[in-house]
């Protein structure tokens with residue numbers, strides 16, 4: 014090892030949930046893992062901070078200490094003059110609670126967890142591109158940055174036979190090897206802010222009516238939802254997410270929609286002027302595997318870099334954690350093979366496994382995203398769906414992807430059958 018070139022079994026780029034979980038799994042299995050992160054912890058990440066039971070299950074599997082983290086009992090949905098409170102489903106596959114954890118804390122906890130498992134975390138390392146040999150990714154080039162993101166002028170090369178790009182929605186690394194985002198996948202945009210609030214609540218709250226004004230002054234119901242997620246320390250994460258399937262997408266000032274929504278907040282929450290704890294910030298939500306291939310030429314994509322956000326609800330942390338678990342297993346199994354050809358064949362199973370597990374479900378999500386892009390569908394669904402508790406309980410299982418994995422009731426079987434029958438392309 015020289016100061017300017019370092020080697021590992023696996024390089025993981027980006028220490029968000031996807032990267033840290035990949036590194037934790039691999040290091041826990043005894044591999045030399047370099048986890049490269051351009052920021053310095055604690056760092057903020059624009060997010061709703063919500064963890065469904067599906068995400069909690071991944072944290073449990075990973076052995077993360079979640080003692081003292083805010084727990085939720087379920088989801089309260091408001092829309093069309095109705096309010097419906099649904100508990101998370103009781104199944105043997107998932108815990109019946111979710112969590113809310115500010116990303117500053119969640120991501121640092123996961124990165125430290127990876128370190129504790131033996132991964133080498135290098136903060137302040139901004140990866141600038143791949144090292145290629147014969148068209149294969151065999152490492153990365155990086156520049157070192159200080160705690161404020163300014164380049165120090167130092168550059169380093171890291172080498173490994175396998176590289177994981179878990180560098181988020183923009184994925185500089187994936188783009189550098191020609192993996193651009195797919196236009197045939199839904200995209201969302203979401204904005205959020207932190208607000209002071211004394212209110213204690215065990216439920217995530219979701220508001221289905223978000224209005225904006227069209228070019229001709231008409232009111233347009235937007236495909237998406239607003240949320241209020243209760244956090245510890247007298248704070249709430251308030252935000253809204255919109256899909257690109259409506260005509261209002263791209264022509265709307267989402268921060269302004271959010272400000273007006275917060276000012277006139279329906280329901281029991283109140284956020285008076287001065288209760289905001291920072292600026293409203295926004296980012297994109299890449300959905301339904303919007304960047305492919307998820308593996309080629311030594312480079313795997315995990316999480317937002319591979320566009321793994323659930324089109325039904327905008328949840329991406331869980332899917333980054335799930336992909337991390339699958340990626341780590343595939344890499345580990347590949348290492349156990351004896352020839353390059355065998356190793357490559359195993360690595361190539363990564364996209365197939367993810368598509369088998371999530372492809373059909375994401376296709377349903379894409380259809381859903383397309384359907385609610387029509388304001389009439391959105392309006393009818395809100396008006397006639399919400400008063401029907403049994404239907405909504407079923408929809409919660411669909412939208413948060415929480416069917417019992419084996420057996421279960423007719424609703425669990427139906428959700429699984431729908432996802433199995435939908436094409437995974």
Ligand SMILES: Cc1cc2nc3c(=O)[nH]c(=O)nc-3n(C[C@H](O)[C@H](O)[C@H](O)COP(=O)(O)OP(=O)(O)OC[C@H]3O[C@@H](n4cnc5c(N)ncnc54)[C@H](O)[C@@H]3O)c2cc1C
Nearest residue numbers: 027029030031051060061062063140181203316317329330
């Ligand atoms: C407003 C908003 C609200 C959301 N709310 C929720 C929610 O409530 N629940 C939920 O499950 N999902 C939510 N999501 C989605 C969720 O935030 C993402 O899906 C999730 O963060 C993906 O994790 P990741 O590890 O793939 O990427 P990220 O969390 O984006 O992590 C990528 C990491 O890579 C680092 N990085 C980037 N480039 C480089 C580089 N060149 N070199 C080194 N490091 C680099 C970044 O600093 C970062 O630490 C929300 C998204 C938005 C925008």
